[in-house]
Every structure is written in C-alpha cells, then in structure tokens.
Amino acid sequence: MNSQQFDNIIKSKSQQRVADVPDDIWENIIKEKRKRRMPFFWLILPGLLLGGLILLWNSYHSSSNKTIITTQKNEKENVKEPDMNSAPEITSRGNFKTVQENTESSTALTDAVKKDQPTNVVLGSRAHYNIQLAKTGENTGVDIVKTAGKYNVGITTPGLNENNETGLTETYNTNMNEDGNSFATKNKKCSGKGNSSILFGGGETNSILDSNSNKLAIGESQPETTSTLEELPVDTNVVASHPVIVKDSLAGNRKEIFITKKAVSGRKQSVKSLKVEVAVGVVSPLQDYTKPLLIKRVLDNGTVKSEFISDQIKTEVEPGTEFGINIVKSVSKQWSVGGGINYSRFTELFRLTGIETRTDITIIQRVVIEPNGPSLKSDTIINSTKSNTTINGRNIYTNIAVPLFVRHQFIERRKFAFAVTTGLYVEVLKKYHSDAPGKFENTVAPGNTKPSNNTHIGVDVFAALHFSGALWKKYDWFAAPGFRYGVSRYNANSLSFNKKIHKPVFSVGIAYRLKK
Amino acid sequence: MTETEIIKGCIKKNQVCQRLLFEKYAGKMMSLCQRYSNDQQEAKDIVQEGFIRVFDFIHQFKHEGSFEGWLRRLFVNVATRHAAKRVINFGDITVVDMDITGIDPAVVSKLSEDEIHRLITRMPEGYRLVFNLHVVEGYSHEEIANLLGIQSSTSRTQLTKARRMLQSLILKQFNVVIV
Numbered sequence: 271m272n273s274q275q276f277d278n279i280i281k282s283k284s285q286q287r288v289a290d291v292p293d294d295i296w297e298n299i300i301k302e303k304r305k306r307r308m309p310f311f312w313l314i315l316p317g318l319l320l321g322g323l324i325l326l327w328n329s330y331h332s333s334s335n336k337t338i339i340t341t342q343k344n345e346k347e348n349v350k351e352p353d354m355n356s357a358p359e360i361t362s363r364g365n366f367k368t369v370q371e372n373t374e375s376s377t378a379l380t381d382a383v384k385k386d387q388p389t390n391v392v393l394g395s396r397a398h399y400n401i402q403l404a405k406t407g408e409n410t411g412v413d414i415v416k417t418a419g420k421y422n423v424g425i426t427t428p429g430l431n432e433n434n435e436t437g438l439t440e441t442y443n444t445n446m447n448e449d450g451n452s453f454a455t456k457n458k459k460c461s462g463k464g465n466s467s468i469l470f471g472g473g474e475t476n477s478i479l480d481s482n483s484n485k486l487a488i489g490e491s492q493p494e495t496t497s498t499l500e501e502l503p504v505d506t507n508v509v510a511s512h513p514v515i516v517k518d519s520l521a522g523n524r525k526e527i528f529i530t531k532k533a534v535s536g537r538k539q540s541v542k543s544l545k546v547e548v549a550v551g552v553v554s555p556l557q558d559y560t561k562p563l564l565i566k567r568v569l570d571n572g573t574v575k576s577e578f579i580s581d582q583i584k585t586e587v588e589p590g591t592e593f594g595i596n597i598v599k600s601v602s603k604q605w606s607v608g609g610g611i612n613y614s615r616f617t618e619l620f621r622l623t624g625i626e627t628r629t630d631i632t633i634i635q636r637v638v639i640e641p642n643g644p645s646l647k648s649d650t651i652i653n654s655t656k657s658n659t660t661i662n663g664r665n666i667y668t669n670i671a672v673p674l675f676v677r678h679q680f681i682e683r684r685k686f687a688f689a690v691t692t693g694l695y696v697e698v699l700k701k702y703h704s705d706a707p708g709k710f711e712n713t714v715a716p717g718n719t720k721p722s723n724n725t726h727i728g729v730d731v732f733a734a735l736h737f738s739g740a741l742w743k744k745y746d747w748f749a750a751p752g753f754r755y756g757v758s759r760y761n762a763n764s765l766s767f768n769k770k771i772h773k774p775v776f777s778v779g780i781a782y783r784l785k786k
Numbered sequence: 787m788t789e790t791e792i793i794k795g796c797i798k799k800n801q802v803c804q805r806l807l808f809e810k811y812a813g814k815m816m817s818l819c820q821r822y823s824n825d826q827q828e829a830k831d832i833v834q835e836g837f838i839r840v841f842d843f844i845h846q847f848k849h850e851g852s853f854e855g856w857l858r859r860l861f862v863n864v865a866t867r868h869a870a871k872r873v874i875n876f877g878d879i880t881v882v883d884m885d886i887t888g889i890d891p892a893v894v895s896k897l898s899e900d901e902i903h904r905l906i907t908r909m910p911e912g913y914r915l916v917f918n919l920h921v922v923e924g925y926s927h928e929e930i931a932n933l934l935g936i937q938s939s940t941s942r943t944q945l946t947k948a949r950r951m952l953q954s955l956i957l958k959q960f961n962v963v964i965v
Binding site for chain 2: 273281285286287288296298300302303560
C-alpha cells in the first residue's frame with residue numbers, strides 16, 4: 271500500500287465523518303450575532319454624550335476666556351467710545367422718545383456716572399455704552415460687580431424716593447464686590463409711584479438690578495421728581511462684554527436714563543435655571559419581532575381538555591398615551607440635563623386562528639350482573655371534536671420608565687426656543703397583561719429565543735425635538751416630537767412574542783420655572 | 787429547499803435558512819474542528835466562530851466549485867488561527883519505525899470513520915495539523931507553510947512523520963502483524 275492510497279482512504283473517511291453537534295452551539299451563535307449587533311446602538315450613545323461634553327467644555331471654555339478679556343479691557347479704558355453704527359433701533363415707549371442721536375451727551379453721561387456727579391445730558395441721546403467694572407474707591411456710579419463668577423449691575427447707595435424714603439422698600443442684599451465695594455441687589459419689586467417704578471434721589475447715579483422681575487432700570491432723579499421710570503427687560507446675567515444702550519430723556523427737571531442690554535432675549539436660559547416639566551403625549555408604537563410559527567394553548571379542567579394550535583397570528587399595537595414629569599437643570603446657557611418619571615400604556619389587539627381539539631371526558635357507571643351479585647362499574651367516554659377557532663384578545667402594556675437626558679438649545683428667541691433632547695429611558699417596570707384565558711406557549715422559528723417570564727426591565731434610547739415658548743409668568747409651553755427606540759425586548763410572556771416595541775411619541779406640556 | 791436557495795436566504799440574513807445551513811453542515815464542520823483542536827470545548831468555539839463568519843461572508847461565495855469546499859476552507863482558516871494562538875511543537879517525535887508498505891489497504895478501509903478520527907487526534911499537534919491540512923484538505927506544503935508560519939520543508943518532514951505515526955497507530959490498534 272503506497273502513501274497515496276493510504277492518504278486517499280484517510281481523506282475520504284475523514285471528510286465523510288459527521289460528528290455529534292452539541293445542542294447549545296446554535297443558541298450561542300445567535301447570542302454572539304446579537305452581541306455583535308449591539309455595539310452599533312451602544313456606540314451611538316457614548317458618541318452623543320462625548321459630543322455633548324466636548325460642546326459643553328468648549329462653551330464653558332470660550333465663555334470664561336471672554337470674561338477675562340473683557341475685564342482686562344475695561345480696566346484699561348474706563349469709558350469706551352460710542353459706536354453709533356451698530357446701535358440698535360429703539361422704539362418709542364410712553365413719553366420717552368428717541369430723538370436725534372448725540373454722541374456727546376452719551377459721553378457726558380458716562381463721565382458723570384464715572385465722576386459720581388449729577389448727570390447733565392442732552393435730550394434724547396442714544397449711544398452705545400460699556401459698563402465699567404467696579405474699582406477700589408469707586409463706591410458709586412454704574413458698576414459691574416462680580417458675584418459668584420457672574421457680573422451684575424450693582425448699586426452702592428440706595429436712592430430715595432419723593433418722600434425721602436429709600437426707593438427700595440423691600441429687602442435688599444448688601445454685598446461686597448471683588449474689590450471690596452458694597453453693592454446692593456434688590457430682592458423684590460421696588461416701591462414708588464407707578465408700576466414698578468424706581469426713583470433714585472440725591473442726584474446720585476445709581477442702578478439697580480431687579481432680580482425678581484429681571485428688569486433693570488438705571489437712572490438719576492431729583493427727590494422731588496415723581497415720574498415713573500420705565501423698566502426695561504434685561505438679562506439677569508449682564509456681562510461686561512455686552513454693549514448696552516443708554517437712552518436719555520429729559521422732561522422738565524427730570525433726567526432719566528435707561529439702560530438696557532442690546533438684543534435682549536426674554537427666554538434666554540440662565541445657567542441657574544431649574545424647571546419642572548409636566549407632559550402628556552400620544553404614543554404610536556411600532557413592533558419589531560419575528561412571529562412565532564405556532565401558538566399553543568391547553569385548557570384542562572379535568573373533564574374537558576382543549577388544545578388550541580394557531581398558525582395564523584395577527585397582532586396590531588394601538589396608539590397609547592404617556593405621562594411624564596421631568597426636572598430639567600441647565601448646566602450652561604445651551605445645555606441642560608434632566609430626569610424624571612414616565613408612565614406609558616398601550617394596547618395590542620391580536621387574533622389567533624387555528625384548530626382547537628376539544629376532548630370531553632365523561633365517566634358513567636353501569637350495573638354489571640356478576641355471579642356473586644350486581645356491581646357498579648365505571649366507564650370513561652371520551653368524545654373528541656375538532657373545530658376551527660379564532661381567539662381575539664387584547665394585551666395591555668404598561669411601562670414605568672426613568673428618563674435621563676441631555677438637551678441642547680440651538681435657537682433662542684424672545685417668543686420661542688428650539689432644542690434637541692437625547693438620552694435613555696430606563697424602564698423600571700414593564701407590565702404586560704393579556705385578557706385571553708389560558709396559558710399560551712409559542713413555538714418560535716429556529717434561532718429565535720423563546721421569551722422568559724422574568725424580564726421586566728429594559729432600556730429605550732430616545733431623541734426628540736423640543737419647541738418651547740413663554741406662556742404666562744413662570745410658565746412655558748412645550749411640544750416635543752420624538753422617537754424611543756426599544757433596545758430591549760418584551761419578555762413578559764409567550765404572547766408578547768419577545769418583541770421590541772419602538773415608540774414614536776408626540777408630547778405637549780407645561781414647564782414651570784423654579785429658578786430663572 | 788435546495789442548497790442554492792438556502793445560500794440565497796442566508797445572504798438575505800434569513801434566520802430559517804441560516805439554521806438549515808447550520809443543520810446541514812454542522813456535523814461535518816464539527817468533525818473538522820475536532821481534528822484541529824485539542825478538546826471538545828475548543829472545537830465548539832471554532833464551530834461557533836466559523837458559522838458566524840460564514841453568515842457574515844456568505845455573500846462572497848461565487849458559486850464556483852462546491853459550497854462545502856468553500857465552507858471547509860473557511861473553517862480551516864478559523865481552526866488554524868485558533869491553533870496559531872498556541873505554541874505548537876513541530877519537532878521530532880520518536881515513532882517506532884515500521885515498514886508500512888506491507889499494510890493491506892483493506893485493513894485501513896475497514897476502519898470506521900470514528901476510528902480513523904480517534905487515531906488522528908492521538909497524534910501530536912504539529913503532525914496532526916500538517917497531516918490534516920495536506921492529506922484531508924489538500925493544501926500544498928507552501929500553503930501550509932504560510933498558514934502555520936513554518937518552512938515548507940518542515941511541513942514535508944512533519945507530514946512524512948505524521949503519516950508514519952498514523953500507520954503505526956493503526957497497526958498497533960488492530961494488532962496487525964506484518965509478515
């Protein structure tokens with residue numbers, strides 16, 4: 271026998287051999303395939319979070335740089351030359367008119383402010399004006415004072431109203447700025463004549479930041495003047511880098527100066543903002559599953575046994591509702607994080623068509639005459655029938671989830687804002703109820719895992735658009751169309767078919783600002 | 787379902803077709819993997835990984851030649867990659883020198899597939915790998931050298947010794963006396 275013959279025999283025998291295959295190999299292959307698919311979903315989330323963190327870091331970084339530059343600049347030059355070209359248009363308000371622009375008056379004003387002198391301004395002047403930082407020894411005038419890393423317009427001496435009283439009848443805080451000068455910020459609305467008027471007396475030039483109404487008035491008035499100063503809305507976080515518009519008006523012996531920030535946004539998100547959002551939404555679930563090949567139900571009460579096998583399975587998930595309460599905390603001017611609780615519920619209608627085999631077992635007794643006398647004997651009569659049966663039922667899915675999300679605000683306008691939200695819905699409870707009687711068992715296609723009865727938690731990845739706008743006082747409205755992608759399956763029981771349910775959602779609600 | 791239909795289904799990621807393909811070839815591939823592995827668990831791992839690769843790359847099968855041949859090559863690649871993770875001794879093993887020219891082909895033919903398999907798995911790993919690749923799978927010595935990172939001359943030597951050892955094992959196993 272030569273090598274070639276030997277090799278050929280070995281080759282043919284080896285190639286023909288069929289080994290026993292362990293049962294779990296196929297299941298392991300399926301599991302492994304799923305695992306390899308999963309990173310796609312999990313890669314998106316860290317990517318988003320990483321992107322968010324980079325943007326967040328950039329936004330903080332650039333913001334702090336700006337402040338430093340501005341501070342240095344302002345320390346060098348106390349008063350900046352007015353820039354008439356970029357001055358925004360100011361419309362007439364009440365008895366204050368925008369007359370011709372006068373750069374000189376503006377300079378006079380700033381000089382006066384700087385020197386703590388009664389201001390002499392020309393009627394109707396308007397110009398850009400840069401607020402200075404407070405310096406040591408300057409305890410009056412319009413200053414920017416820095417508190418907790420933010421710049422606020424401060425006052426050093428509360429003014430008096432026409433009754434020789436302080437214009438600030440409510441409590442106000444006296445604080446020290448970074449150079450040791452005191453300043454005050456008002457906590458509540460000022461008293462005075464008219465609506466939200468503030469009067470400053472003694473010829474001193476003061477300013478006040480009304481932290482309650484988020485309006486700023488800066489002005490000078492003689493004690494006998496009782497005119498109302500119009501308050502103009504400003505951002506509470508006035509920073510030194512923002513040019514402001516000074517509007518001067520002279521009416522009689524009254525000199526009033528109004529200062530407001532350029533391009534004020536009424537809805538600008540504060541870094542401190544904290545709000546509660548209550549939402550109600552419509553969910554229109556989508557199913558993602560492999561239909562079982564067969565569904566079997568056995569009912570057995572001792573005398574009647576019914577075995578129903580269905581191979582025609584039709585299910586349809588109906589739109590449902592969801593409710594949610596979230597707390598949203600802003601971490602920067604554009605970014606917020608939030609979390610809360612969400613409840614959703616929807617129903618699924620299913621129709622199972624198949625053959626039911628019903629077996630009736632009847633035990634009868636008969637008298638048998640035997641040699642030693644009559645006796646009773648039991649006979650079992652089994653009657654079996656087959657019929658085409660359709661079972662219509664309803665499954666109810668109830669979910670309680672904890673949403674965790676980040677939100678990035680792209681557009682901010684006075685009337686509305688637009689943001690994108692993304693995050694996770696951690697489903698802490700997935701309940702499932704079927705009103706079809708009996709216990710069902712399904713036979714799944716090869717490779718599909720049968721559902722277990724013990725998985726009631728899961729995760730949805732979601733993304734949503736978020737439109738919001740001011741509603742009333744501290745209330746905002748919002749509308750949020752979004753999509754929740756079900757990562758985990760419903761393994762609640764055999765009738766849930768081990769399916770994923772994705773949830774397109776449209777939510778509307780009201781947000782209440784706890785802090786602005 | 788024909789094999790072509792099953793393959794087409796697998797290309798479309800149809801799980802039923804994948805299962806059918808698995809059921810059709812799992813036994814043979816398990817046998818192949820057992821010949822290349824040291825234990826049952828490793829063979830299972832290779833089969834598992836091999837089928838995942840089959841399902842991922844089945845679209846690359848060009849319908850030129852037999853599908854089983856394509857499948858075998860893919861599994862051999864996976865198996866040799868597994869084997870390459872271990873330190874394989876391609877050195878000499880003392881084998882009782884026997885004259886095998888006198889073995890009656892009928893004796894070898896009478897051996898069952900399982901018996902041959904068992905004898906092959908009794909050979910040292912270096913011999914076994916080269917023997918399997920050359921004799922059973924039909925790889926050239928150059929291909930084997932590339933796959934295992936050895937010289938082709940080493941492959942030749944290992945094959946000769948492996949063949950001799952297997953024959954001696956057969957003779958021992960069945961107490962064949964050469965006259």
